[in-house]
Amino acid sequence: MSxxxxxxxxxxxxxxxxxxxxxxMQDLREALERHAYKSVRTYLQSGNVVLATDDQDHTxxxxxxxxxxxxxDTFGFDVSVIVRSRDELADIISHDPYRSTGVAALAKWHIxxxxxxxxxxxxxxxxxxxxxxxSPKDHxxxxxxxxxxxxxxxxIKSKAAKLLTDKHLRVHVTARNxxxxxxxxxxxxxxxxxxxxxxx
Numbered sequence: 001m002s003x004x005x006x007x008x009x010x011x012x013x014x015x016x017x018x019x020x021x022x023x024x025m026q027d028l029r030e031a032l033e034r035h036a037y038k039s040v041r042t043y044l045q046s047g048n049v050v051l052a053t054d055d056q057d058h059t060x061x062x063x064x065x066x067x068x069x070x071x072x073d074t075f076g077f078d079v080s081v082i083v084r085s086r087d088e089l090a091d092i093i094s095h096d097p098y099r100s101t102g103v104a105a106l107a108k109w110h111i112x113x114x115x116x117x118x119x120x121x122x123x124x125x126x127x128x129x130x131x132x133x134x135s136p137k138d139h140x141x142x143x144x145x146x147x148x149x150x151x152x153x154x155x156i157k158s159k160a161a162k163l164l165t166d167k168h169l170r171v172h173v174t175a176r177n178x179x180x181x182x183x184x185x186x187x188x189x190x191x192x193x194x195x196x197x198x199x200x
Contacts, residue, residue, distance in 0.1 A: 005052040007086035012047025013174040031074045086188045107178040113147040116172035135160035
């Protein structure tokens with residue numbers, strides 16, 4: 001993509017799950033293109049969107065609200081949307097806490113939890129203490145508006161993973177594994193027209 005454009009990655013939560021909030025990725029791309037976004041691409045059915053704009057005044061908050069309202073107006077329901085700029089996502093990946101430790105041997109078990117805002121420090125401290133007590137083999141690291149977590153026996157079996165929710169964090173959160181996050185950054189950088197979807 002042209003570096004003169006601003007590039008963003010949006011993470012949608014709760015779509016195409018259990019037959020609810022169904023959105024075909026082609027329909028989503030077309031809806032966003034009608035709102036003047038460029039190079040709109042999607043990855044997987046869980047709702048990962050790479051898009052660009054020529055408007056240099058666009059912020060993550062602007063894109064988040066734009067996508068949420070577009071989905072509401074086009075598909076008739078509300079979803080939670082969390083947005084990061086291309087440079088923010090690159091920074092998150094560059095600060096991989098497990099790179100030199102060998103802890104996250106399986107990238108699919110290394111999870112990045114994207115938060116809508118930073119949680120209170122008291123909540124962070126409480127979750128870290130509880131997580132260590134109930135899942136001592138797991139690793140959880142808070143870093144601003146992200147949480148890096150590694151679940152030694154997988155996310156489904158992890159008791160600590162169940163603490164990383166809106167209810168406990170008191171902010172909105174959506175999670176993606178390391179493979180997905182690094183793929184999205186590659187898509188943001190290569191500027192191609194391919195999409196990693198299965199609905200076409």
